[in-house]
Amino acid sequence: xxxxxxxxxxxxxxxxxxxxxxxxxxxxxxxxxxxxxxxxxxxxxxxxxxxxxxxxxxxxxxxxxxxxxxxxxxxxxxxxxxxxxxxxxxxxxxxxxxxxxxxxxxxxxxxxxxxxxxxxxxxxxxxxxxxxxxxxxxxxxxxxxxxxxxxxxxxxxxxxxxx
Numbered sequence: 001x002x003x004x005x006x007x008x009x010x011x012x013x014x015x016x017x018x019x020x021x022x023x024x025x026x027x028x029x030x031x032x033x034x035x036x037x038x039x040x041x042x043x044x045x046x047x048x049x050x051x052x053x054x055x056x057x058x059x060x061x062x063x064x065x066x067x068x069x070x071x072x073x074x075x076x077x078x079x080x081x082x083x084x085x086x087x088x089x090x091x092x093x094x095x096x097x098x099x100x101x102x103x104x105x106x107x108x109x110x111x112x113x114x115x116x117x118x119x120x121x122x123x124x125x126x127x128x129x130x131x132x133x134x135x136x137x138x139x140x141x142x143x144x145x146x147x148x149x150x151x152x153x154x155x156x157x158x159x160x161x162x163x
Contacts, residue, residue: 041153083122083136121146
C-alpha cells in the first residue's frame with residue numbers, strides 16, 4: 001500500500017509539473033501605452049525639425065500604433081513598421097542588425113527576408129527582462145536620429161512599464 005501511494009504521488013507531481021509547463025503568460029503594452037510612446041517619439045523628432053512616421057508593434061511584430069506627421073514622406077509608415085517588426089522579431093535594435101547583416105557577414109542572408117529592415121531606428125521595448133514590443137521611427141536624417149526619437153518614446157513610458 002505504501003509503495004502504491006508513493007507511485008501515485010510521483011505520478012500526480014509529474015502531471016502537475018507538466019501542466020504548469022503547458023501554458024505561459026506574457027506581458028503586453030496596452031494600446032494607450034503604445035500610443036504614448038509613439039506620440040513622444042514623434043514629438044521628439046518634431047522638436048528637432050524632423051517629420052517622421054512612427055510604429056509601435058507588440059512582441060509578435062503586429063502593429064499597435066502607426067503615426068505619420070503631416071509632412072513625413074509616404075514611405076515612412078512602411079519603413080517604420082518594418083523596422084519595428086524587425087526589432088521585435090529579432091529582439092535587437094535595428095542599428096545592431098544593420099552591422100551584423102552587412103554583405104560577407106554570417107547573418108547577411110537575413111536581408112533577403114520580407115519585412116527585414118537593416119537600418120537604424122528600431123528598438124526593442126523591454127521591462128523586467130521581458131520583451132513587450134518594439135518602436136521604430138523613419139524620416140529623420142539617418143538611423144541615429146531615428147533611433148534617438150525612438151528612445152524618447154521608450155523613455156516616455158519607462159515608469160509605466162517597469163514591473
